[in-house]
Amino acid sequence: MDRARMGSRKVLIIGYGSPIRGDDAIGPLVADRLQADGVPAGVAVISRHILTAELVADLVEHDRVVFLDAAVEGTPGEVRCRSLAPDASAMSTMAHFLDPRELLAWCETLYGKVPETFLVTACGSAFDYSNYVLTPTAEAAVQPMLEWVRRLIDPNGCASRLSKPTDEAATHGETGSPTMII
Numbered sequence: 001m002d003r004a005r006m007g008s009r010k011v012l013i014i015g016y017g018s019p020i021r022g023d024d025a026i027g028p029l030v031a032d033r034l035q036a037d038g039v040p041a042g043v044a045v046i047s048r049h050i051l052t053a054e055l056v057a058d059l060v061e062h063d064r065v066v067f068l069d070a071a072v073e074g075t076p077g078e079v080r081c082r083s084l085a086p087d088a089s090a091m092s093t094m095a096h097f098l099d100p101r102e103l104l105a106w107c108e109t110l111y112g113k114v115p116e117t118f119l120v121t122a123c124g125s126a127f128d129y130s131n132y133v134l135t136p137t138a139e140a141a142v143q144p145m146l147e148w149v150r151r152l153i154d155p156n157g158c159a160s161r162l163s164k165p166t167d168e169a170a171t172h173g174e175t176g177s178p179t180m181i182i
Contacts, residue, residue, distance in 0.1 A: 009042060011153050012058060012115075015068035016048040020131055023124025023138040027068040030145045037146075043153050051098045059103060060111045066152050067100045067119045068145060070138070076125035077137040079144040081152075084117040120148045 015031025017024040028047040035045040046058070051067075059065055067084070074080065086108045087101035100119060108114045122141035134142070 009064060009155060010062045011043045011064045011066065012062040013039075013043065013045045013066045013068065013149060013153070014048060014051070014055065015046070016051055017070050018049060020129055022126045022128050022130045023122075023134055024070045024127050025130075025132050026070045026122050026124065026134060026138050026141065026145070029132065029134065030068045030142055030149070033142065033146065034149060040153060040155065042155075051100060051103060053098065053103075053106065056103055056106045056110065059115055059117075060107050060113050062115050064152065065115045065117045066149055067117070068149070069119065069121050070124045070127075071121035072124065072127075074123035076123050076135075077141050078123045079120065079141050079148065080123075081118055081120045081148045084119050086114055118152055120145055120152075 013031055013034060015027035015029070015034075017027035019025045019028060028049070031045050031047040035047070039045060044058075044062070046055075048055075071078075071080065084101055084104060086104035087099075088105040088109075090099040090101035090105070100117065104114050104117055122138060122145055124135070125137045126135045
C-alpha cells in the first residue's frame, strides 16, 4: 500500500443491510452518518441494501475497504472489527446478495488485486419489520462503530495496530482473523 504511506490512500466504506429489518439497518445508517459528518479526502462512502457483484470494480480502485453490517452472533450491542481475506467458499445462500469475502475473492480472481479489508459489525437484538428504526441497544452501538471507522480511515493509522488486542478488546479468532471487541 505505497499510496497509504504517501498519504494519498483511497478508502471505501460500504454500509449494508436491510432498512426495513430493525437493527439490520445499522450498516447503512452508520455509513449515512459518516457521510453527513464529512469524511477526509480520498474516502468514499456507499450505503447499500445488499452487496452485489457490481461493487467489485469499486473495491479494486481502493487501498482499504471497510464494510459495516449488523451481526446476529454475539451479545446485543457488541461491536466487532476484524480483517477480511478473500474466500471463494464464503458464497451466500441467496442469489441476490454476496458475502464481502466472496467479493474479495472476485477481486483477486478478476483483477489480481485485493484491498486491505475490514468488517465492523454491531450485534443486533431485533430484526423485525421497521423502517430505519434501531433498538436502543443497536443505537448505542452506532458511536463505537463510528469510532472504529474513524480509526480505520485515519491516514496516520496503521492496520497492524488494529489487529492486536488492547486492554479493552479481546481476541476471538474466526478463520484465523483477529476480532476486536469493544
